[in-house]
Amino acid sequence: MSQKSHDAVEQQDENQLSFDLIEAQYQLKAGRGSTQGKSVLVLVSGIELAGKGEAVQQLREWVDPRYLIVKADVPHPLTREQPFWQPYAGFVPAQGQLTLLFGNWYSDLLATAMHVSEPISVEQFKHYVEDMRAFEQDLQANHVHVVKVWFDLSWKVLQKRLDKLDPTVQKWQQLHGLDWRSRKQYDTLQRIRQYITDDWIVIDGEHETARDQNFARHILTALKQPLSEITPKPITGRWKKSKIPHQLLSFEQDGLAQAEYKAELKDLSKQVAQALRKERRNVVILFEGMDAAGKGGAIKRIIKRLDPREYDIYTIAAPEKYELRRPYLWRFWTKLPKNGGIAIFDRSWYGRVLVERLEGFAKPYEWKRAYAEINRFEQDLIENNTVVIKFWLAIDKDEQAQRFKARENTPHKRFKITDDDWRNRGKWDLYLQAAADMFEHSSTESAPWHIVASNDKHTARIAVLKHIIAQLKATP
Amino acid sequence: MSQKSHDAVEQQDENQLSFDLIEAQYQLKAGRGSTQGKSVLVLVSGIELAGKGEAVQQLREWVDPRYLIVKADVPHPLTREQPFWQPYAGFVPAQGQLTLLFGNWYSDLLATAMHVSEPISVEQFKHYVEDMRAFEQDLQANHVHVVKVWFDLSWKVLQKRLDKLDPTVQKWQQLHGLDWRSRKQYDTLQRIRQYITDDWIVIDGEHETARDQNFARHILTALKQPLSEITPKPITGRWKKSKIPHQLLSFEQDGLAQAEYKAELKDLSKQVAQALRKERRNVVILFEGMDAAGKGGAIKRIIKRLDPREYDIYTIAAPEKYELRRPYLWRFWTKLPKNGGIAIFDRSWYGRVLVERLEGFAKPYEWKRAYAEINRFEQDLIENNTVVIKFWLAIDKDEQAQRFKARENTPHKRFKITDDDWRNRGKWDLYLQAAADMFEHSSTESAPWHIVASNDKHTARIAVLKHIIAQLKATP
Structure with a gap:
């Protein structure tokens, strides 16, 4: 040629x-x-x-x-x-x-x-x-x-x-x-x-x-x-349900006197601010829990003594279409704190093994795989200058009903109650099981789940602040 | 009380x-x-x-x-x-x-x-x-x-x-x-x-x-x-059409001998690379022109001696929904070069006064206002360490027809021809008028339009390189 x-x-x-x-x-x-x-x-x-x-x-x-x-x-x-x-x-x-x-x-x-x-x-x-x-x-x-x-x-x-x-x-x-x-x-x-x-x-x-x-x-x-x-082979075989922790089932809890609460809150919110401000270390705090468990209220107390320039709060709703076309963790990758920042998540990537699991948005082999993915993700954060603090605010079903009703009777709080919330309530036991599986598979030594009894709001808020201070102090 | x-x-x-x-x-x-x-x-x-x-x-x-x-x-x-x-x-x-x-x-x-x-x-x-x-x-x-x-x-x-x-x-x-x-x-x-x-x-x-x-x-x-x-009051009154520049109407152009082209190209592409590399100055180069005017070919010659790590090329298509919900310049704000970078746009923000004007995506008061908005935008870039180089590649209607046909007859180039292209061709004179108005209202001293006769591809590519070198040299 x-x-x-x-x-x-x-x-x-x-x-x-x-x-x-x-x-x-x-x-x-x-x-x-x-x-x-x-x-x-x-x-x-x-x-x-x-x-x-x-x-x-x-x-x-x-x-x-x-x-x-x-x-x-x-x-x-x-x-x-x-x-x-x-x-x-x-x-x-x-x-x-x-x-x-x-x-x-x-x-x-x-x-x-x-x-x-x-x-x-x-x-x-x-x-x-x-x-x-x-x-x-x-x-x-x-x-x-x-x-x-x-x-x-x-x-x-x-x-x-x-x-x-x-x-x-x-x-x-x-x-x-x-x-x-x-x-x-x-x-x-x-x-x-x-x-x-x-x-x-x-x-x-x-x-x-x-x-x-x-x-x-x-x-x-x-x-x-x-x-x-x-793609890796899906995980098959029977799913072994985890035991539901007693904190999610029994709710004997003493209230906290108003005066005592106020004094403790004042003291602790100062301590939290001081601990969070430690430079050159990022902090991620996330909240999960049933609807009306008090996530917003707890967050409010964390930031009490902080300036809005010091933190970001992300209230996580259903993903947008452009987010659905990427790995489910992607929308969180772009919200992570840098340079000693603080990011607080009102709901989080754990949606994958909670709502997405229960609503069928994630297939069984997807949410089963997600625990390991999330653990690796958090481990990557922890090894790279970030403290990860995780809360489950636990309330019982009666308490939720009362809070739902109170919200419905308050015009400016009514937006907090939607049909979804009532539907989720119908799946209470399934959510409890999903939460139990989540604790079992994603509580790690460096990022344990803090289950906080929250039927009494005051006690819960104080407990959250104490956990944050303790975990930050324990992290060099 | x-x-x-x-x-x-x-x-x-x-x-x-x-x-x-x-x-x-x-x-x-x-x-x-x-x-x-x-x-x-x-x-x-x-x-x-x-x-x-x-x-x-x-x-x-x-x-x-x-x-x-x-x-x-x-x-x-x-x-x-x-x-x-x-x-x-x-x-x-x-x-x-x-x-x-x-x-x-x-x-x-x-x-x-x-x-x-x-x-x-x-x-x-x-x-x-x-x-x-x-x-x-x-x-x-x-x-x-x-x-x-x-x-x-x-x-x-x-x-x-x-x-x-x-x-x-x-x-x-x-x-x-x-x-x-x-x-x-x-x-x-x-x-x-x-x-x-x-x-x-x-x-x-x-x-x-x-x-x-x-x-x-x-x-x-x-x-x-x-x-x-x-919002500001819309601009009203009769729109005064600008005169169509002779370069868009007459196309007497000598070709360039192959050997001469190759030698010039070799020399100029080195010079362009050298001029573009000047540190601590950003460069934006944008191309507009009728379909098949040779924008892609011209870009190819600019980057010939550059490493892909040195530039970004953006081929601009119709905006996505999330882009449509923001100012039309927004999707370009996030694509601007930084730290001495180079960004090349195959079509650009001028779509506002070209395709968006002619297809009715921008209302008359919107595209009329856009010239001033774009001028301010480019002025902001120029005053802040960026050189803006703008090209209109001009071909005539016969040349376009030939190129369309050539593309249709080449399987791996057929994707370049769509129904839109034929429809745009049907609006040839309207596009000429829109281009003329654009030159009139957005040619500034520091960011002039370079109208490049492009019926002969070789001549056009050489001219583009020369314009880039000249404008970069003229900018301190």
Whole structure:
């Protein structure tokens, strides 16, 4: 075959590839919202000058660019100030989207490891890799298909390319702080990235055309792969119901005299403010409980001595459509406190194993899996400078009935009572069981559930404040 | 009246206020998406210890907290690195929402002015205030009702409150870097805030109950005020059509020999990369033009020598529902480059005066007003470290027909041709007129329109690169 006809065949192949990619993009988009709907998140890393930039530019020409999102962020060294995924939470694609992430948690990890002045230990490194894989497993289980691509380049070819480098682009190539002329650094990088890339697609960057086509074909394969092939096997077998804790069933509770309550409240709200204000530590406080259990009232007492600039309160309602097209934790990832902030949640991610479980919005294998997902999520927070304080405010059914009636008889409180509340009340025992299962599967040593008897509002509020102070003090 | 019955009346009033606020919130929510739909954005500032925090906390108890968003951000000193509104763009509420902004552009301005080491001049200060008011006018015209509330406190009462201050909260009160014990600083602040607050609601912070109720009543009034009362009067009178530039009508253009094109392209794409890379300056490049005018091809040549980590490309399609519920510029505010970044827009905010005008998505008074809004928006960018480069790629109708046909005959390019494109083609002359009006009303000295003859793709691409280099060089 002549060179010319060879080129023609090549061109035809590329046109076909382009056509297939666009078709696959449209399929992806059409599937969103369905049970098989998914998004594709491509993590791109590799040796400098191996051509990842060029491969992405080439891909951009083959696909429909309206449905390709390419994101590159500055590196975020892993300093235990925030979970590795937090800087990228905003980039997690919605179902139907294809997103390429240039800077990502692995490039952060490699940058952190290669930073010679404060290197991290091999154990830390491996621990990070494990965490990252667990996080990606959870993404996949939640309809985000994660594809990891490493662009590789041999030492010899890298040096040749550095020789030919245009001086105007040289600056960029140095950005990662690595000296690509140092054989030692190159070898170190190649050695440590082996811990990472054994489940990656590795593309050799030497031959440009092959590299670009190879990359694009892997993207095509990923776009077309059915969700069922990438999600973990559902948990099957009988669900063992947990025992319902006695605090949810028996409600003998002494009230608190008004004067005593006021004095304690005054003292404790000062202490809480002081404890919460400790700098450089984030605090997450969340409340769950039956409707009218007193969540709002408890929150009010926590913030009594704080300025609204010091905290955020999130009252969690049903998710919006754009939130439903992402992992259920996504809408919380973007609400987490930073730089020593405080976030208070009136209902939380535990909705997954409470209302979503009972209303059928989450399938059994989804809510059963959610305990582990939530535990990992909270563990990531705790290991990264955040205290997680969890409350279940427990009232009994009679008390709820009284509070419902009181609300209905108060015009400006009537909005707090809806048909949903009455329906939920009809499922009281199911909620009790769901709460019991939740305590069993998501009480951890560093983020235990505080079950607070709340038939008496005053006692409950005082107890909440005391728990917060105690847990904050116990956390170094 | 006895104290007791006085208190009871007071309580009844507050209950009624709470009821009315909740009703008004629901009305606001119900109106979203309608022609009278709006959001309410409350800017809160004032003297320390005047009780803005307490008033907001009290408001939170009276309203339905699910529909109240309170945001407090760290101060952003006005350094001409970004427009004053950019840090807050993400907080602009969608129709139906009520948002309170603690940190806001005015607190930034006051902080910048009070910062003794580098004070800004009175002229700069006044210029900022003018800009801010213009921005707020544009917000109001785009269904965001802006309410500004200053919490005031006399020197005497402030000193009394400082005397009584709990030492555990003292730290917070110092955060703004002002010494509230200094009569001089207090007087300076009171003097300069007069330039700002003559169109504000001023609330005296001395009497707590009155303060909180006063604040809440103003919020209630704002919630209930019809949109028509706050939006500027529509521009009326005959619309004077602009003359269509000859470059849009005559297309005598010499082609460029392949060899010459390749050589020039190689040279220019290096120069462009070098010019774009200049640090600490943001660049926005946008493309408009008829369908198939060659926008994608031109963009490809700009980025040829850049790494995908150095730029973002946004291909602008029809807005999503959540975008439609905010000012039409909002979806661009969140895509602006920062820290010396580059953003390239394949179609842009000019859609307002092109497709939205011609398809009737924007009413005549809306697109007529949009030129001034867009000019202000671009001016804000230009004055704050950003170069704005605007291209219209001009082809004639025959050339378009040929390109459409070529696309239809190429399977992997067929996606580029839709029914919309054919319909737009049917409105060719209307688009020409809209483009002419756009050039007339939005070509400014610092952001001129570059009309590029594009029947010959090669010539057009070369011209685009040359314009970019020239405009970047001309900008210090």
